[in-house]
Amino acid sequence: DAGVIQSPRHEVTEMGQEVTLRCKPISGHDYLFWYRQTMMRGLELLIYFNNNVPIDDSGMPEDRFSAKMPNASFSTLKIQPSEPRDSAVYFCASSQSSTSRGYTFGSGTRLTVV
Amino acid sequence: DQQVKQNSPSLSVQEGRISILNCDYTNSMFDYFLWYKKYPAEGPTFLISISSIKDKNEDGRFTVFLNKSAKHLSLHIVPSQPGDSAVYFCAGHSGNTPLVFGKGTRLSVIA
Numbered sequence: 435d436a437g438v439i440q441s442p443r444h445e446v447t448e449m450g451q452e453v454t455l456r457c458k459p460i461s462g463h464d465y466l467f468w469y470r471q472t473m474m475r476g477l478e479l480l481i482y483f484n485n486n487v488p489i490d491d492s493g494m495p496e497d498r499f500s501a502k503m504p505n506a507s508f509s510t511l512k513i514q515p516s517e518p519r520d521s522a523v524y525f526c527a528s529s530q531s532s533t534s535r536g537y538t539f540g541s542g543t544r545l546t547v548v
Numbered sequence: 549d550q551q552v553k554q555n556s557p558s559l560s561v562q563e564g565r566i567s568i569l570n571c572d573y574t575n576s577m578f579d580y581f582l583w584y585k586k587y588p589a590e591g592p593t594f595l596i597s598i599s600s601i602k603d604k605n606e607d608g609r610f611t612v613f614l615n616k617s618a619k620h621l622s623l624h625i626v627p628s629q630p631g632d633s634a635v636y637f638c639a640g641h642s643g644n645t646p647l648v649f650g651k652g653t654r655l656s657v658i659a
Contacts, residue, residue, distance in 0.1 A: 438591070467646055469649070473651075474651075475651065476554075476637070476649055476650055476651030476652050477592070477637055477639075477649035477650075477651075477652070478649070479646050479647075479648070482646050490646075525591055525592070527591070531644075537594065537647060538591075539591030539592050539593070540591050541589065541590055541591050542589075542590075542591055
């Protein structure tokens with residue numbers, strides 16, 4: 435099992451550009467989570483899906499952020515337009531349930547908006 | 549509003565000594581707590597957990613203590629090793645809700 439796969443590992447973009455982050459969860463995991471890590475807020479939940487359906491997107495900071503999960507093996511997090519304050523490490527995680535024990539995180543995407 | 553608070557951003561400990569990482573929470577509905585460990589350029593990985601009905605859980609060199617009345621938990625690492633140097637995240641959840649993480653504590657174990 436290759437684990438949770440995120441791409442790209444690093445992204446540097448100019449302010450105002452669209453950014454798309456990608457995630458492939460572990461096969462068979464029903465839940466997918468997008469977290470963002472910053473110094474100020476630590477690991478904060480942005481949105482999570484159950485069986486490809488968004489359950490709670492209250493953590494998405496603004497309308498500039500959107501996430502989709504078109505099928506069980508792929509999810510995207512899009513920022514349009516991007517701003518410097520969006521610079522952070524974005525993690526995708528998957529789980530067989532929404533509870534604690536089964537969260538497997540990807541290696542993250544480090545986003546820098548200049 | 550931070551439901552999970554890790555008030556020490558960093559901690560330095562000598563190799564062989566005990567490391568104690570602290571975590572406070574405000575949500576009294578939390579029924580399960582976890583610690584995750586994160587190395588640079590990697591995602592967090594599960595380390596140890598504890599149910600709210602217990603006050604201690606031990607796994608090798610790692611022990612987590614829970615004080616429900618104080619809404620406080622701590623992670624003890626004995627003895628500390630250089631490979632333990634990482635960022636440690638405390639997390640809690642209730643029922644079927646996703647994990648809520650703290651800001652993390654960076655542990656440096658000095659040889």
